[in-house]
Amino acid sequence: MEKNTVVNFFTIMLHAFAGWALSGAVLGISLELTSPTFALVIHALCVPVIFGVVALYYFMNFAYTTPLQTSILFVSFVVFMDFFVVGLFFKPIFALLATILGLLVPLVLIFAGTFLIGVFIKNQSRLH
Numbered sequence: 001m002e003k004n005t006v007v008n009f010f011t012i013m014l015h016a017f018a019g020w021a022l023s024g025a026v027l028g029i030s031l032e033l034t035s036p037t038f039a040l041v042i043h044a045l046c047v048p049v050i051f052g053v054v055a056l057y058y059f060m061n062f063a064y065t066t067p068l069q070t071s072i073l074f075v076s077f078v079v080f081m082d083f084f085v086v087g088l089f090f091k092p093i094f095a096l097l098a099t100i101l102g103l104l105v106p107l108v109l110i111f112a113g114t115f116l117i118g119v120f121i122k123n124q125s126r127l128h
Contacts, residue, residue, distance in 0.1 A: 056117050059122070079107065
């Protein structure tokens with residue numbers, strides 16, 4: 001693997017990590033302040049905004065991958081981190097994430113938000 005490929009991969013993963021960490025912070029704070037169900041709703045509403053901003057920054061400054069590739073990488077990173085980090089070290093939160101509202105809805109919204117932002121930015125760059 002050549003150097004640029006490794007740097008590009010780590011750039012994408014750093015963006016995915018930022019989105020995942022910010023989303024986790026929203027969930028953690030929400031769990032402290034509200035009921036678990038309402039915390040999951042807040043989390044599900046904030047996740048597409050967080051990843052949308054991360055994707056916007058990524059596509060405007062780097063755009064090493066297509067919107068589809070980036071969406072898949074972001075979702076894969078979140079699944080990996082939720083399973084291996086949250087699942088192993090934060091079992092009560094992992095139980096919440098094992099629900100449709102806790103995992104499936106945010107993953108779909110991460111994918112959709114990242115993809116749509118990527119398509120929008122790519123189309124804007126073609127117009128200019």
